[in-house]
Amino acid sequence: MAAALHRHVDSASGRAFARLARNIFGNVRLDFGTADEDRSRMTSAMLGSCRLTRLEADRHVVFGDHVTAAPEDPDAIKLIVQTEGIASLIQGGLHAPVSRNAVVIYDPSRPYMLTNSTEVRQLLLQLPRHSLPTTAVERLSQPFTAHADKDGMCRILLSLMDSTIHEIDHLDEAGRSSVGQTMIELVRTMIGADLLQARPLTNPLDVLLRRIKDFIDINLERPDLTVSMIARRMGCSVRYVYRAFEDECLTPSEYIWDRRVQKAAVQLQAAGGYAGEISEIAFALGFSSSAHFSRAFRHRYGVSPSQWRKAGMS
Structure with missing residues (x-):
């Protein structure tokens, strides 16, 4: 072949x-x-x-x-x-x-x-x-x-490589670049890169947070994307996932929904405008109803999904 x-x-x-x-x-x-x-x-x-x-x-x-x-x-x-x-x-x-x-x-x-x-x-x-x-x-x-x-960085890298190759078709160019940069930083840290020349992620929580965000971006469309599922895939406790987000302005769950709204906004800008399209995008990204999606979208962007789509088509 x-x-x-x-x-x-x-x-x-x-x-x-x-x-x-x-x-x-x-x-x-x-x-x-x-x-x-x-x-x-x-x-x-x-x-x-x-x-x-x-x-x-x-x-x-x-x-x-x-x-x-x-x-x-x-x-x-x-x-x-x-x-x-x-x-x-x-x-x-x-x-x-x-x-x-x-x-x-x-x-x-x-x-x-x-x-x-x-x-x-x-x-x-x-x-x-x-x-x-x-x-x-x-x-x-x-x-x-x-x-x-023996090496937590190695464990994170192996998990990241495995999940990325399985979900590669669902990653856009920016997502792929972000994942690749994370892998570089993990390798730099593992082989003891010179701290004066490199910026390795030495804090395990920083590495875990980057790893979680990459995993979320790969799996946004999964309906079972929960904090518990993320913890299982990361090989850590739910409490540790929350600790990774302590310096963020969002909880892990809030971050998931915010990323889903952002992805929906991108998809709406490229939408064709046929009836039912907004609902299809919402349900594909895990929203339970059009009303749930509309509330979240308006909270994030200040306009309704239909208004956003019309602005992108004009």
């Missing part, structure tokens, strides 16, 4: 898998041996300056001897996490297992070999080299590993 581009998402399967891998990751060589290359699938999306990729493949080996051989090859730091299967990365004389509860961060411009000894499912994040301080990049002469059971 040929590679395909759907708006901001690249995808490929079968024989097109290796070609898309080279386009995305640089001059890598994939060796499937006797394994079935046709079972390979990949989905990849840009998140501002970052790229997030999910792949499924039969056992294979990736040789990264000359990843940045050409000027157009990506000059990015790479992060990999295994969601299924067994893999290991060898670079600079260090053997780094790739596992479900850990991330392995490495500099792919340095020769490496990634051995996927079973069928695998992986998430990979590429972030621009210039987004990390030089001191941090220099620490990547060998792979850097962070474990979710």
Whole structure:
């Protein structure tokens, strides 16, 4: 199957898998041996300056001897996490297992070999080299590993990567850029970026708040988007979610409804103007009735949804 581009998402399967891998990751060589290359699938999306990729493949080996051989090859730091299967990365004389509860961060411009000894499912994040301080990049002469059971930042990043790739089609460009920037900040913090050159989010509540806001933006249309559900997905208590919002002017629930109203306002500006459209937008964003939506909209913008739409169409 040929590679395909759907708006901001690249995808490929079968024989097109290796070609898309080279386009995305640089001059890598994939060796499937006797394994079935046709079972390979990949989905990849840009998140501002970052790229997030999910792949499924039969056992294979990736040789990264000359990843940045050409000027157009990506000059990015790479992060990999295994969601299924067994893999290991060898670079600079260090053997780094790739596992479900850990991330392995490495500099792919340095020769490496990634051995996927079973069928695998992986998430990979590429972030621009210039987004990390030089001191941090220099620490990547060998792979850097962070474990979710020991590092709260790692746990948040893994959850963010997983939820983002599942909801990527529901994120607009601004949302994708925001999520990508959050991922950069988490990686900077995990590898101990120089505080004089970087602005890592060292306060766990600051990181949690950014993470919650990203999650809310991805899931605005879910009717079960509640504080309790958010707490479960964040791996924390409801009380901790409220603590993250202590310096905000809104409670978590108020923030959800405010973001829904803002998204509705954008959709109304692009609306076609047919009968029932306002109600459709309201119900799609979780409002229980047109009256509920109208009250919330008027409170936020000072006009009714119909007046807002007419102003946008004039």
